[in-house]
Amino acid sequence: MNCFDPLFAPISQISRNRRLGTALIVCLLVLGMISAFVSELTYGGQFLLMDMNFSDYWSHVYTVPWARVSAFAIGLLLGVILRDLDKKPQAWETLLARKWCQRLFTPMMWTLNIGVGICLAMMNHVQWRHGSGHWDKPSLAVFESLSRPLWSLAVAWVIFACNTGRAGPIAKLLSFPPFVILSRLSYSVYLLHPLIILFVIYSRRTGIYLPPDRLDQVYNYLGHLVLTHLVAVVLYLFVEAPLRSLDILWEPRRRRKVTQ
Incomplete structure (x- = not known):
């Protein structure tokens, strides 16, 4: 988008x-x-x-x-x-x-x-x-x-x-402090999770097997979830948070121009 x-x-x-x-x-x-x-x-x-x-x-x-x-x-x-x-x-x-x-x-x-x-x-x-x-x-x-x-x-x-x-x-419930922390990572997770899933899929040397108990898929899901959030922390700290700080610093200037 x-x-x-x-x-x-x-x-x-x-x-x-x-x-x-x-x-x-x-x-x-x-x-x-x-x-x-x-x-x-x-x-x-x-x-x-x-x-x-x-x-x-x-x-x-x-x-x-x-x-x-x-x-x-x-x-x-x-x-x-x-x-x-x-x-x-x-x-x-x-x-x-x-x-x-x-x-x-x-x-x-x-x-x-x-x-x-x-x-x-x-x-x-x-x-x-x-x-x-x-x-x-x-x-x-x-x-x-x-x-x-x-x-x-x-x-x-x-x-x-x-x-x-x-x-x-x-x-x-949604104001629970851990959810507030996760909400800061939500956009980075949204951007990163398909890339990580594709990287894992295309790195495989064998096909994906779907066993009747689906335990392999549960294991893969939890692995993707944890890895995506770990990478999202890095992206947030080094990209999103600095840009957000710059936007906050720039906001008063933009408001001043609008009022003028």
């Missing part, structure tokens, strides 16, 4: 024209869902059934940014809402304090959020149960186009609820 940052330049002007910026983000969301559907319908298939060209799927579906941009668009929309929440706190407090919001909207959103999360996590496994039919390409394309934005929407609601005091014990 980083190579497409120049395309988001008009969206960065959202503070000057909120409606235009929001419209651009919504268009980005819709186009991302359409591109994910078309890419999956054209190059996708069932990996475990080996009815697809893995090279084409990797190049045209799994790694292309336009197949994943819908999830980023949800994050941008959440950023717009949180920015408005900071600028107009009294208006938001008045809205969220209404009875229908406390008694109906918030419980309904948490129910939908949990339901969507469970469905997205388990839905794809249903087709592999004994006696279940496997999904065809159109079904896979629909799942591919909807799963990422829906999951991002579920995560966005958790963030919004924590910021507005509507998360209860979940906010306390």
Whole structure:
């Protein structure tokens, strides 16, 4: 996605024209869902059934940014809402304090959020149960186009609820100090984990065997998890943290220029 940052330049002007910026983000969301559907319908298939060209799927579906941009668009929309929440706190407090919001909207959103999360996590496994039919390409394309934005929407609601005091014990759990430390490494882990997995896979001299008990895969997962976080610590200390410090130092100058 980083190579497409120049395309988001008009969206960065959202503070000057909120409606235009929001419209651009919504268009980005819709186009991302359409591109994910078309890419999956054209190059996708069932990996475990080996009815697809893995090279084409990797190049045209799994790694292309336009197949994943819908999830980023949800994050941008959440950023717009949180920015408005900071600028107009009294208006938001008045809205969220209404009875229908406390008694109906918030419980309904948490129910939908949990339901969507469970469905997205388990839905794809249903087709592999004994006696279940496997999904065809159109079904896979629909799942591919909807799963990422829906999951991002579920995560966005958790963030919004924590910021507005509507998360209860979940906010306390996510504020647990070790999670705060891990949150600083999350972006580095996000960038590094596919590279480490690919390095390990392409360094093997034998194929990957899937035993019935899956213990080998559990061992591999834990190894990838620990190694990725160790490398992420190095990346954070030597790259991300210094750049963040420079950004903090530069922020007052940028604000001064805007006010002038």
